Amino acid sequence: MKLLFSIFLVFGFLATHAQKYKSEQATITFFSEAAIENIAATHSGASSLFNAETGEIAFLVQIDGFQFEKALMQQHFNEKYMESHKFPTATFKGKIIGFEKALSGKPEVKAVGLLTIHGQTKQIETEGSLTFVKGKIVMSSIFMIELADYKIKIPRLLWQNIAEKVEVKIVSTYVPI
Amino acid sequence: MNRVYLLALMCWVSFFAYAQDDLMAELQDAQPEKTEYAIQTFRGTRIINGHSVETKGKGELEFIFSHRFGPLNSGAYNFWGLDDAFVRLGIEYGITDWLGVGIGRSSTDKTFDGFVRYKVLRQSHGVTNIPFTLTAIGSGYIKTSPQAKFNPQVSIKDRMAYSLELLIGKKFSPNFSLQISPVLVHRITVNPMFENNDDVALGIGGKHNITRSLAVTGEYFYRVNPHTNSTRSDAIGLGLEIETGGHVFQLIFTNSLGLFTRSVVSETQGDFFDGDVHFGFNISRNFQLIHKK
Numbered sequence: 001m002k003l004l005f006s007i008f009l010v011f012g013f014l015a016t017h018a019q020k021y022k023s024e025q026a027t028i029t030f031f032s033e034a035a036i037e038n039i040a041a042t043h044s045g046a047s048s049l050f051n052a053e054t055g056e057i058a059f060l061v062q063i064d065g066f067q068f069e070k071a072l073m074q075q076h077f078n079e080k081y082m083e084s085h086k087f088p089t090a091t092f093k094g095k096i097i098g099f100e101k102a103l104s105g106k107p108e109v110k111a112v113g114l115l116t117i118h119g120q121t122k123q124i125e126t127e128g129s130l131t132f133v134k135g136k137i138v139m140s141s142i143f144m145i146e147l148a149d150y151k152i153k154i155p156r157l158l159w160q161n162i163a164e165k166v167e168v169k170i171v172s173t174y175v176p177i
Numbered sequence: 178m179n180r181v182y183l184l185a186l187m188c189w190v191s192f193f194a195y196a197q198d199d200l201m202a203e204l205q206d207a208q209p210e211k212t213e214y215a216i217q218t219f220r221g222t223r224i225i226n227g228h229s230v231e232t233k234g235k236g237e238l239e240f241i242f243s244h245r246f247g248p249l250n251s252g253a254y255n256f257w258g259l260d261d262a263f264v265r266l267g268i269e270y271g272i273t274d275w276l277g278v279g280i281g282r283s284s285t286d287k288t289f290d291g292f293v294r295y296k297v298l299r300q301s302h303g304v305t306n307i308p309f310t311l312t313a314i315g316s317g318y319i320k321t322s323p324q325a326k327f328n329p330q331v332s333i334k335d336r337m338a339y340s341l342e343l344l345i346g347k348k349f350s351p352n353f354s355l356q357i358s359p360v361l362v363h364r365i366t367v368n369p370m371f372e373n374n375d376d377v378a379l380g381i382g383g384k385h386n387i388t389r390s391l392a393v394t395g396e397y398f399y400r401v402n403p404h405t406n407s408t409r410s411d412a413i414g415l416g417l418e419i420e421t422g423g424h425v426f427q428l429i430f431t432n433s434l435g436l437f438t439r440s441v442v443s444e445t446q447g448d449f450f451d452g453d454v455h456f457g458f459n460i461s462r463n464f465q466l467i468h469k470k
Contacts, residue, residue: 049200057200058200059204060205062211069465070468072463083351093200
């Protein structure tokens with residue numbers, strides 16, 4: 001009885017772990033086309049966990065990890081727009097819908113959940129793809145963010161340097177843990 | 178004994194529940210500790226008349242245009258100073274994020290100046306804790322007035338001066354920053370009746386944001402060893418700063434016509450409290466010449 005119970009505990013523990021996948025170098029890029037100059041930045045160290053049993057997924061992004069071509073633009077992004085000293089991270093917590101079908105070769109999935117940026121949380125739904133490659137899971141998605149939804153203020157002084165909509169692209173590769 | 182197993186089972190169940198439900202908490206726990214650096218302690222490379230701890234980013238070129246009008250107390254005939262103009266045109270380039278070089282030319286004594294700016298320490302907290310930013314600036318100046326062609330008796334040495342500044346800046350909050358700046362100015366040729374070869378001053382400057390793009394600034398240079406017969410004053414300045422995109426506009430009221438360290442510390446003439454105040458501005462524009470990657 002004791003032995004059986006112990007085995008049950010150990011295997012149960014392993015089983016819990018085997019369903020989970022992590023991604024430590026998810027790439028997030030965003031792009032916005034504006035009148036004066038385009039704004040673009042890349043983050044290649046976002047972290048994410050995916051539970052392949054339930055379809056639950058979580059993303060955590062350090063705002064100050066976004067890299068811009070221009071040092072000044074990066075400073076303004078953190079200091080004035082994202083206020084990264086107040087809101088150091090952006091998160092997404094939700095579910096991947098249709099991930100079971102991805103096993104049978106249908107990569108189209110949906111992600112539904114809560115996106116938190118700049119301290120503001122919004123329910124979002126976006127389409128993406130999920131594929132299994134040699135024991136790894138690769139997910140990608142492209143969606144639009146409306147800056148006003150997240151109370152990211154656009155300066156009106158003298159000229160407009162930032163567009164009101166930003167296109168976000170995510171690519172993450174998961175390994176089992 | 179069964180109780181022990183029950184407890185173990187409960188622990189296991191709760192762990193299971195944790196693993197299932199709180200991916201976010203798990204992610205947060207797994208975040209590595211990092212170092213956060215203070216960004217934009219000041220918005221420009223100048224606070225008012227003096228330099229700030231800020232350096233240009235790598236590959237960034239700043240064009241800076243500084244202007245001071247005549248004194249406000251010069252009366253209506255002189256349009257309260259607006260008839261006169263003292264100008265410096267300058268550029269500064271970031272070789273790295275830490276190291277920059279700049280040159281400028283001012284109408285005061287038709288002076289050319291050049292400087293090297295190096296950020297020694299960067300204020301940070303987290304894994305690395307440094308309480309302030311330290312920047313050192315070494316400058317050289319050469320007067321081209323009086324004109325060499327007609328004044329061969331004025332040697333090149335007579336025209337030259339140097340200065341060394343140690344800028345210690347701290348961003349106390351997202352809105353408030355303060356800087357202490359010990360300065361040494363060395364002029365090779367002076368009139369010993371009322372001028373020192375070496376002037377030491379202690380500058381203090383601050384910035385407080387009113388909105389995201391607007392700030393008030395203040396600056397004072399206290400001369401530690403003024404000559405007993407000195408006819409000069411300590412430089413005082415108050416300013417309003419507006420930042421938009423790649424521009425910084427600074428509107429200034431100051432008793433100094435100095436647009437570079439030698440003239441600010443050693444050659445400020447006006448008495449601030451007697452109305453010898455000059456309106457002026459610094460305008461800077463940034464250009465990213467070399468893009469990352």
